[in-house]
Amino acid sequence: MIEFFKLYYEHLPAWWPQIVPAIGNTIGLTAGAYMLAVVLGLILAVGKTSKIGPFRWFCTGYIEVVRGIPSLAILFLLYFGLVPLGIVLDAFTAGFIGLGLSGSAYIAEVFRAGLEAVHKGQREAALAVGMTPFASFRYITLPQAIRVVLPPLLNMLIMLLKDSSICSLISTPELMLRAKDLASEYFLPMHVYLLIGVLYFALAFPLSLLAKMVQKRMSSSRRVTE
Amino acid sequence: MSDILLRIEDVIKSFDELEVLKGISLELKRGEKIAIIGPSGSGKSTLLRTINYLEIPTSGHIYLDGELVGEKQVEEKFVRTSEKMLARFRAQIGMVFQGFYLWPHLNAIENVAIGPQKVRGISKEKAFALAEEMLAKVHLDHKIKEYPERLSGGQQQRVAIARALAQEPKLMLFDEPTSALDPELVGEVLKVIHELADEGRSMVLVTHEIGFAREVADVVYFMDEGVIVEYGPPEQVFEKPRQTRTKAFLSQLFSH
Numbered sequence: 001m002i003e004f005f006k007l008y009y010e011h012l013p014a015w016w017p018q019i020v021p022a023i024g025n026t027i028g029l030t031a032g033a034y035m036l037a038v039v040l041g042l043i044l045a046v047g048k049t050s051k052i053g054p055f056r057w058f059c060t061g062y063i064e065v066v067r068g069i070p071s072l073a074i075l076f077l078l079y080f081g082l083v084p085l086g087i088v089l090d091a092f093t094a095g096f097i098g099l100g101l102s103g104s105a106y107i108a109e110v111f112r113a114g115l116e117a118v119h120k121g122q123r124e125a126a127l128a129v130g131m132t133p134f135a136s137f138r139y140i141t142l143p144q145a146i147r148v149v150l151p152p153l154l155n156m157l158i159m160l161l162k163d164s165s166i167c168s169l170i171s172t173p174e175l176m177l178r179a180k181d182l183a184s185e186y187f188l189p190m191h192v193y194l195l196i197g198v199l200y201f202a203l204a205f206p207l208s209l210l211a212k213m214v215q216k217r218m219s220s221s222r223r224v225t226e
Numbered sequence: 227m228s229d230i231l232l233r234i235e236d237v238i239k240s241f242d243e244l245e246v247l248k249g250i251s252l253e254l255k256r257g258e259k260i261a262i263i264g265p266s267g268s269g270k271s272t273l274l275r276t277i278n279y280l281e282i283p284t285s286g287h288i289y290l291d292g293e294l295v296g297e298k299q300v301e302e303k304f305v306r307t308s309e310k311m312l313a314r315f316r317a318q319i320g321m322v323f324q325g326f327y328l329w330p331h332l333n334a335i336e337n338v339a340i341g342p343q344k345v346r347g348i349s350k351e352k353a354f355a356l357a358e359e360m361l362a363k364v365h366l367d368h369k370i371k372e373y374p375e376r377l378s379g380g381q382q383q384r385v386a387i388a389r390a391l392a393q394e395p396k397l398m399l400f401d402e403p404t405s406a407l408d409p410e411l412v413g414e415v416l417k418v419i420h421e422l423a424d425e426g427r428s429m430v431l432v433t434h435e436i437g438f439a440r441e442v443a444d445v446v447y448f449m450d451e452g453v454i455v456e457y458g459p460p461e462q463v464f465e466k467p468r469q470t471r472t473k474a475f476l477s478q479l480f481s482h
């Protein structure tokens with residue numbers, strides 16, 4: 001047992017300076033992908049109920065198709081598959097776009113459920129006071145939907161944080177890639193991957209606590225419908 | 227300016243196969259109060275909702291203060307206006323729903339103030355001052371910071387009335403404003419509507435409260451199966467109805 005920790009004691013000073021920037025990259029990758037996924041997801045959710053046919057079909061199709069494709073396939077497509085077309089993305093860009101695109105299809109469904117949870121009378125009351133459809137969405141429907149979707153949206157962030165590790169397969173310089181390199185360089189896979197696991201957990205756990213807190217507050221505070 | 231505030235011209239409304247309004251025409255003079263009565267499913271709510279284009283008539287036209295609502299005339303044809311223009315019309319018509327539909331994420335004063343702020347672009351201070359005034363009108367000056375879920379049904383409906391009043395509307399529409407309320411809360415809401423009527427406001431009131439309709443309405447319309455069966459001053463419609471359908475409806479209502 002002592003032996004086990006002694007190895008960390010020996011190697012951590014060398015590993016740590018390599019791990020820290022990788023943590024930064026994982027956070028950056030996750031944050032970028034998440035923002036993309038949330039913005040796209042909201043647009044897709046609105047588009048899915050749009051009155052404009054082609055827009056609705058596109059959004060519905062996108063959600064269905066993307067949900068059926070492994071994120072890894074999307075990453076490979078972006079990173080390797082576009083090269084013959086002369087589009088060369090660096091591994092970080094391909095990573096965050098790929099994760100964002102695949103995440104957006106799930107987040108769209110979360111938003112759609114949230115928007116549907118808002119009673120239709122809410123919107124009509126907004127239209128009746130003279131708000132435009134956009135204003136009624138912006139000031140009345142969306143704020144209420146956000147209360148519903150916040151907990152699942154936070155859970156999606158946790159999923160995305162963990163999923164960002166697959167970007168190591170297109171050599172995005174994030175935490176998992178660094179782990180793989182260190183593990184093979186030092187022949188200490190157990191030590192390295194345990195450490196990395198703890199680090200992912202340390203990033204995810206506060207988010208998970210936050211999600212629980214928000215969930216509790218949302219369910220105890222103002223009800224959303226009517 | 228003509229003294230006709232609202233004109234409904236041969237409005238037909240169908241939902242798919244179902245024709246709910248079968249050619250309704252009606253006029254309301256400035257300051258006049260109309261009550262609409264009729265059995266459930268006769269199309270009263272639908273008629274009210276077509277007035278501010280929450281439902282788009284299948285055919286027929288609505289005029290508010292001489293102007294076409296939701297449409298414009300290009301040469302001989304009627305075409306739909308933009309959502310922006312439509313919103314401008316809706317802002318002139320206050321609507322009170324059976325289910326209140328207060329916005330639960332906003333407190334009472336915010337519920338009333340947000341319309342003036344976002345629709346008319348009034349400053350926040352002015353909108354809140356206006357909202358406070360309107361809440362005082364519905365006797366809720368002591369509840370301005372409460373969220374809807376902490377208000378009784380009667381109080382919620384009064385906030386909803388204040389919200390409509392803050393539009394400074396030319397016309398008020400009430401769709402069975404007391405039907406969702408416990409009996410003991412009906413009075414406070416009717417009292418407020420009565421006060422508004424006494425101010426000389428123009429209103430269309432759909433109600434099952436015959437006694438109240440009789441007190442405030444200038445004209446009573448009886449609707450059944452999407453048509454106006456008869457109309458006239460309350461004394462006439464309630465006491466000497468001409469149509470058998472009206473008689474049947476009233477006797478059924480009073481037998482309860």
Ligand SMILES: Nc1ncnc2c1ncn2[C@@H]1O[C@H](COP(=O)(O)OP(=O)(O)OP(=O)(O)O)[C@@H](O)[C@H]1O
Nearest residue numbers: 241244246264265266267268269270271272273402
């Ligand atoms: N959006 C809609 N789609 C399809 N049918 C509808 C819709 N809205 C109303 N209807 C139908 O139109 C008819 C008239 O409904 P409406 O709500 O106008 O009646 P009402 O006179 O207000 O009845 P109540 O006294 O119960 O409120 C009903 O048969 C109803 O089912």
Ligand SMILES: [Mg+2]
Nearest residue numbers: 270271272402
């Ligand atoms: Mg109705």
